[in-house]
Amino acid sequence: MSPEPVLEARELVKSFGELTAVKGVSFSIERGESFGFLGPNGAGKTSTMRMISAVSQPSSGSLTILGLDPRTHGPEIRGRLGVVPQEDTLELELTVRLNLEMFGRYFDIPRATVRERATELLDFAQLSERANDKVDDLSGGMKRRLTIARALINRPELLILDEPTTGLDPQARHLLWERLYRLKREGVTQIITTHYMDEAEQLCDRLVVMDHGTIVAEGHPRELIAQHSTREVVELRFGTDSHEELHARVAPYADRVEVLPDRVLLYVESGDDTLRALHEAGVVPTTALVRRSSLEDVFLRLTGRTLVD
Numbered sequence: 629m630s631p632e633p634v635l636e637a638r639e640l641v642k643s644f645g646e647l648t649a650v651k652g653v654s655f656s657i658e659r660g661e662s663f664g665f666l667g668p669n670g671a672g673k674t675s676t677m678r679m680i681s682a683v684s685q686p687s688s689g690s691l692t693i694l695g696l697d698p699r700t701h702g703p704e705i706r707g708r709l710g711v712v713p714q715e716d717t718l719e720l721e722l723t724v725r726l727n728l729e730m731f732g733r734y735f736d737i738p739r740a741t742v743r744e745r746a747t748e749l750l751d752f753a754q755l756s757e758r759a760n761d762k763v764d765d766l767s768g769g770m771k772r773r774l775t776i777a778r779a780l781i782n783r784p785e786l787l788i789l790d791e792p793t794t795g796l797d798p799q800a801r802h803l804l805w806e807r808l809y810r811l812k813r814e815g816v817t818q819i820i821t822t823h824y825m826d827e828a829e830q831l832c833d834r835l836v837v838m839d840h841g842t843i844v845a846e847g848h849p850r851e852l853i854a855q856h857s858t859r860e861v862v863e864l865r866f867g868t869d870s871h872e873e874l875h876a877r878v879a880p881y882a883d884r885v886e887v888l889p890d891r892v893l894l895y896v897e898s899g900d901d902t903l904r905a906l907h908e909a910g911v912v913p914t915t916a917l918v919r920r921s922s923l924e925d926v927f928l929r930l931t932g933r934t935l936v937d
Contacts, residue, residue, distance in 0.1 A: 632695060634659050634786055634817045635680060640689040642675045649675040651841040652689065662808075662818045664828050664835030666923060672841040673821050674790075680819065681788055682706050694785060707735060710784030714791045716775045720764040724755055724774055727763055732781040742781070749777040752807065769800025776807065780816075787811065788819045793827060805830060825923045837923075839931040849923055856929045857921035858883050862894040862902050864913040874911075881905050886928055895925070 633656040642650040650672045657663045665673045678684035679691060682698040682705040691698055693705045718727050725746055732742035750756045753773040758766065763774065772792065779787060792808070793801040801824075808831060812818060822828050828835055829849040837845040837852070845852055862882070866874060871887045879885050881902050882894035896902045899918030906912075 633657055633692075634661075634694060635819075636690075636692045637680070638690045640676070640679065640691055641687045642672075642679060642684065643687040648687075649841055650679070653836075653838070653841075653843050655836055655843065655846065657817065657819065659817055660812070660815050662812055662820060662831050662833050664832035665819070665821045665838060666828055666835050666927065667838035668823075670840075671838040673838055675841075676838070677788065677790055677819075677821060681709060681711055707782065708785050710779035710782065710787040712776050712779045712787070712789040712792055714794065716771050718763045718771060718774060718778070721762060723760050724763055724766070725750065725759040727774060728778055728781055731778045735782040737782065745781055745783075749780055752780070752810070753777040754803070767800070769796050769803065772796060772800070772804060773807065776804070780811075784816070786817045786819065790821050791823065792820065793822070793824065801827070828923055835923075837927055837930060839927075844930045845926065852926050853921050853923065857925045858895040859897050859921065860895075860899040861919055861921055861925060862896060862899045863917040863919065864892045864894065864906075865890065865915045866892070867914040877909075877911055878906065881909075884929075893925075893928075895921070 635657040637656070638654050639652045640650055640654065641648065641652055653672070653676065665676065667673050675684070679686050679698070680693060682693060682702045685699060694708055696705050698705055719730070722730070728746040728749055729742050732745060737745070750759050753776065755770060755774060755777070758770065763771065766774065776789070776792070793804050796804065805827070808818065818831075820828075820831055832849060834846065834848055836843045845856065847855070864878070871889070871892050874892055875885055875887055878892060878894055882896050884895040886893040886895075894902060903916055903918065
């Protein structure tokens with residue numbers, strides 16, 4: 629790891645008139661790291677990502693990207709970044725190869741070099757056999773892989789991915805994860821925003837949880853789960869619209885209880901033992917599920933909201 633962070637933010641603020649979207653956040657990202665931002669819509673993630681992509685100026689605080697100040701070196705920074713937006717912005721009527729080659733020209737890369745890199749990236753994205761097909765004919769997963777390949781045409785030092793697998797089926801998501809693992813092994817620093825808990829746990833070395841413009845937790849995914857939740861969670865459904873009435877009955881059997889509109893969550897060390905004790909006490913749910921704690925449980929504990937609120 630380089631002694632100098634790839635990105636460092638100190639007391640970063642972004643305001644829009646009287647609305648403050650980002651409220652003094654601080655974090656740093658090391659070279660070769662996969663760093664995640666987790667949180668629901670309105671948490672301040674998008675505003676933060678626009679600042680660290682050097683397309684939006686901070687209202688106050690300090691921000692250094694690749695050792696440079698985006699206020700004075702924005703174009704230079706953007707030339708060394710790769711950005712994968714939440715929505716694909718591909719040229720649908722052009723071929724897969726032409727999408728890569730045209731994007732490479734924005735960086736003033738020589739034509740011969742662009743063609744060579746496009747061939748390499750088609751292989752990386754497993755799209756070589758579709759190189760001459762129109763993008764409009766590709767599946768959603770293929771378009772997403774092409775969008776990531778396009779972001780790599782300038783061989784960026786920092787890759788920023790905004791909800792990279794939203795809308796993809798499980799097979800396409802896992803294939804995309806494998807591509808991102810490969811980039812990490814090659815030393816590409818990654819910043820990832822996601823709503824998917826399993827994705828954050830799989831891809832991120834460290835992450836921050838944001839809510840209402842602030843960072844409410846930071847650390848390795850498993851460390852955050854160990855710190856803010858129990859080993860297991862029991863999800864109970866009782867076939868009633870009034871789960872609040874059940875809180876008092878189940879509370880003695882759990883370290884913590886969360887009542888959601890459709891289910892009751894019991895945070896415990898052993899889900900099977902808890903279910904056995906509930907049945908012995910005459911508390912019989914319609915359905916019950918025992919699972920390990922996740923980052924969504926961390927977020928619920930810290931903010932009182934689920935990630936899809």
